[in-house]
Amino acid sequence: MRSNTWIAGRRRWLALLLLAGLAPLAGCGRDGEAQAKEGEGAQVQAVPVETAAAARRTVAASYTGTASLEPLAEAQVVAKTSGVALQVLVQEGQAVKAGQTLVRLDPDRARLNLAQIEARKRKLENSFRRSDQLAAQQLISAGDHDQLRYDLEEARAAYRLAALELSYTNVIAPISGVIASRSIKTGNFVQINSPILRIVDNSRLETTLNVPERELATLEAGQPVHMQVDALPGMTFEGRVDRIAPVIDAGSGTFRVICAFEGGGSLQPGMFGRIRIDYDHRADAMTIPRQALLDDEGEAAVYVVRDGKAVRTAIETGYADGAFVEVRKGLDEGDAVVTAGKAALRDGSDVQVIGAPAAAVASATAAATDGDKQ
Structure with a gap:
């Protein structure tokens, strides 16, 4: 019968052998788990x-900016004489030509004043003709003859002034364009030099851009301009650079570029435009x-x-x-x-x-x- 010491030693040897066999299996488990995690990480990184x-x-080099459309010309029509408006011949939005009669004022006072001055002028003309004959016969002094000449010249000047005043009773358009506003009605009394109408020439519209000085070498007159306006979404209007004022403003570091567009259509003065000037093309x-x-x-x-x-x-x-x-x-x-x-x-x-x-x-x-x- 074997001793207890031999049995205990045998058991310890078996336990060590078992642990030695399990160690590689545990290592393989840990390596497999790490590889799985690495595979999952690789999938996450995609x-x-x-x-x-x-x-x-095709690309174009361009400068962009914003500006409001301004008319080519604008005029405030004022009355050059006082009087009652007998006829107002135009309405807002109506196209007019330069020289067209817009308002007729009461001409009676101006007409009577002209007739009075004309009568005095004719009297002086007759007196001067007789004085001229008498001066030739040396029957009148040279001083009296000269005085009549001066009086006649003054009367003629007064007549021309009265005729001009009479013409002012017809208020005419100083420029061609469209009646933008009207502040007079038939029967109103009009004071001299008071504005009664406003005309804008919308045959051509302009925008003024204040461009940074770094763009001075790239922009020049004649370059194509594209514009979109907020009031007409989806539409693009073509224009050109009309002129450049190459003087740099010391305060803002900008210069003025004026672009021109054809008017008379959908574009109207006062619209806000987004502008692109193409200065190179590839x-x-x-x-x-x-x-x-x-x-x-x-x-x-x-x-x-x-x-x-x-x-x-x-x-x-x-x-x-x-x-x-x-x-x-x-x-x-x-x-x-x-x-x-x-x-x-x-x-x-x-x-x-x-x-x-x-x-x-x-x-x-x-x-x-x-x-x-x-």
Whole structure:
């Protein structure tokens, strides 16, 4: 019969052997769990993004600004004499020509004054003719003869002035245009020099832009101008740079650019316009959406998707035209740049392109299925 000491030693040896056998199994369990977690992490790191392809298109370099439309000319029509308005011949919104009679004032007082002065003028003309004959016969002094001449010249001047006053009873249009406002009715008494009508010449409309001095070398007369107005959404009006005042305002650091547009149609004075002046044009420029640009300070850059990864790529930009920006260096035509989801990316991040073509998705799915079968 074996001793208790031998039995106890045998038991300790069996226990150590069991522990030695379980240790590799425990290690394998921990390694498998870590690998599973790493696989899950790899799947989580695939960031969903949207992309757009770099493509060639026409871009234009432009300056944009806002301004109100102003008429080519504007005139306040005033009464040059006093009187009762017998006829008001125009209404607001009516087109008129320069020299057209707009209002007729009571002419009786002015007509009587003219007749009175005309009678005195004729009397002096007769007296001067007789004086001229007497002066030739030396029957009147030279001083008296000269006095009659001066009186006659004064009477003639008074007659012309009275005739002018009579003409003022017909209020005429100083410019061609449209009646913008009327502050007189038939029967009103009109004071001299009081404004009664306003005419605007809307045959051509102008806008004045205060442009920063850095644009002085790029803008010049004759360049095309495109304008949209808030009152007429969806419509674009074409014009041109009419003239430039190349004097820099010391206070604001700007100069004045006047743009001209054809009037007489939908455009009206006072409308608020959003103006774009195109000063350069590229017919075949490489472009990407403006939203693809990264917000980093310094050089311009984008994320390009290559082999399922986001690659940060520095680019050289050119003109910006609306929603697109020109790329002069750094990209090739067809490169897929990330337009949405940039904030979650780092250089080398795995990406999943949302909205990928159906054929590409099907191909990727079939490849994954074949791999599982193997």
